[in-house]
Amino acid sequence: MRLGQVYHIVLRKELRELLRDKGSLFWLFAPPIILPGLALCAGLFIGAQALRIADEGFPVWVENGDQAPALLDKFEDDDATYLVDPPSNPDEDPFGDALIVVRLPDDFALQLETEEAVAVELITRDNAMITFLARGAVRGVLDRYGDDLVDQRLEAEGLSRDWLNPITVGERKQTSTESVVGDNEDGDSNILATIFLPLAVTSWLIGGGMGLILDTTVGEKERQTIENLLVTPASRAGIVLGKLTVVFIASLAVMSLWMLEGVALNALSAAGPELMDADSLSPTETLDIILTSSGNSVIALVLALMVLIIPFIVTLNGLVMAWCARAANYREANLFMVLMQLGLPASILLTIFSLPTEVGLGVYATPFFGTIVAIRDLFSNTLSTTGLLVNVISGTVYAVLSVMLAAWIFNKEWSLTRGLQ
C-alpha cells in the first residue's frame, strides 16, 4: 500500500480516537483554558478590591495621633485611607473599627524635635489580601510624611532635594534595525512577552503532546493492538506519519491557545494605561488601542513564533516517538518523559541565560538550542530575518531527520517486538 493512503487511514483513525477520548481532550485543553480563567478570576478579585479602596479607603487608627497632627492630615487627605475613632476598650479589642493600627511612641513629637530616628509600629490582625493592601497604603502615607520631614530639615539646612539624589538614571532601548518584528521603541511590553518562551515549550510538555505519543505508540503495545497493524501490508512510515500528524495537530492547537493568551496578555498590559484613561470605547476602538499599544507588530510576532515553533514541535515529537516506539511499556517510556520534563526546562533556562545577547548565525542552526535562542531573540527584538531563516531551514531539516528516525525505529523488529507477550 502506498504511504499516502496509509497516512490518511491512520490519521483519520487516530483523530477519531482522540476526539472521542474525553479524558485525553480534557488534559490537553484544560490547562490553557482553565489556568487563564483562574488568572482572570484573581485579576477580577484584585480589581474589585481596588475599586472598593477607591470608594471607601482603609480604616486606620493612629495611636497617640495627637503627637503628629500633620500625619493625621495626611491620612485624612489620602484616598486610600481614612481615620477612625479609637476602640472603646483597647485592652480587649485593640483594633475597633480600624483594619490597621499605627502606633506612635508617647514622645513622638519630642523625638522628632531632637532629630532622632523614630520607630513607628504597624499592627495588623491577619494576613488577608485586604490587610496586605491596607499595609501598603499606610506605608505609602508614612513614606510621604517622612519625605515632608526630610524636605523641612533640608530646607532648614539650606539644601535642596537634589542634594540627596546626586545621580538620576534614564533608560532607553536600542532596537535592532534588522529585527524581524520591526521597531519597538517602547519595548516595555516585551518584558512580559518573555513568558512566551517557557510557556510555549513547557506547554508542549504539560499540554499532553507527550501523553498522546505515549498512547499512540507504547499504548499500542500495552493494548496488544500493534500486531494487528504489523500483519497488514501497510507502510510503516505511513503509520508513523499518521500518528505523528495527530500529535502535531494536538500540540499545535494547545500551543496556539497558550500563545494567543500570551499575546493578549502582552497587548493588554501595554494598552492598559490608555484603556484606563479612556472614558468609553467601542470594541473596535479597544482592539485598535490594544494592537497599536503592544508594539507595532503583534501579528508579525505571532507569525514568526509559529514559524520557529512548528519544526521544533515536529522534531521533539519525532524524537519522543522514536523512543516510545522502542520502549516495551509505559514504565520504560515514562523514564524518558521524566528526563525530558526535567531536562527541557533546565536546558531552556541555561540557554537563555548562558549565551550572550548577540550570537552568530551558526548558533541559530544548532539543533534544539538554536530555536530557544531564536525565540529569546525574537522577544528581545534582536532576531534578524536571516537568523529566522537559518533557524527555520535547519529546524525543518532536524524535523525531517527526527521523523525519519521514528519511522526507521518503528520499522525495526527489535523495537516492535519489545514488550510483545
Place this chain on the structure above:
Amino acid sequence: MIQATQLAKRFKKFDAVKDVTFTAYPGEVFGLLGPNGAGKTTTLRMLATVISPTSGTATVSGYDIRTQKNAVRSHLGILVESAGLYAHSTTREHLRYIGNLHGLNGNGLEQRIDELIETLDMIEFADRQAQGFSRGMVRKVVMAMALVHNPTNIILDEPTQGLDVVSTRAVRDTIRRFREEGRCVVISTHHMDEVERLCDRVAIVHRGEILEQGTPQELITRYQANNLETAFVEIIGAQALLEEAEREATTSRTRKRS
C-alpha cells in the same frame, strides 16, 4: 498453503525455535501442539512476518516470508493470542480500519464487514465502542479483523483461550467452516481436546522443535496410547529422557577430560 522449512529463531542467547518444518495444505486444519514456552507463538509470528527467522524460511501461498512480506500479509490472516482493541472505536470501525490498511474500501469492504458481523454473531455490538467489551467479544472482533481481507491462509494462536463454552463452540464452528471453504488453517494450542476435535494433522512442538507430526489417530497409534493426551505426554516425556541422557553423557565426557 503454508510451508515452513527448518525455521529457527534466536533471541540473544536463547533459541526460541530451533527447527520447525511442516506443511499445512488448503482445506486442512493443522495444529501446533505444545506446552507453554514451546515456541508455538514465535513460529506463528515468523509465519505472519511480525518477526524474521534467524535461519530457515517459510512460504505462504508460495510467497517467501523473508523476501515477499507484503504479499504474505495480503494472503494471511492471523488471530494473535492476546490481541486487544482500541477503546474508542466501534467493532465496525475496527474492521474498516484493518480492511483499509489491506487496501480495501468502498461497497466491497462494507459488504464484507456486514458478512463478518453476521457470521461471528456480532450484530449486538457492531456499532458499540470497544471500551468494556468482554473477552469473548474482543476475540470475535479480533478474529473478524484477521478475516476482513478474506485470506486464504489463517493462523489462530490459542483461538479459544479465555472463552466461555458458547463462544468456544462458535469459534470451533467457524474454524470448521474455514476448512470447508478450502482455507489453510494453522492453529496453535495446548488443549488436547481442541486438537482432537478440530485438527486434521498435528505437530508436537517442544523446546522449539517439532518432535512428531501426523494425524491425531496416527500419533495415538504410534505411541500405543488411549488418547492424544497420553501420546503427547509420551512424546514430551521421551524427549525429556533423551535430553537427560545427553546431559549425563556430556557431563561424564567433561569429567574424563579433566
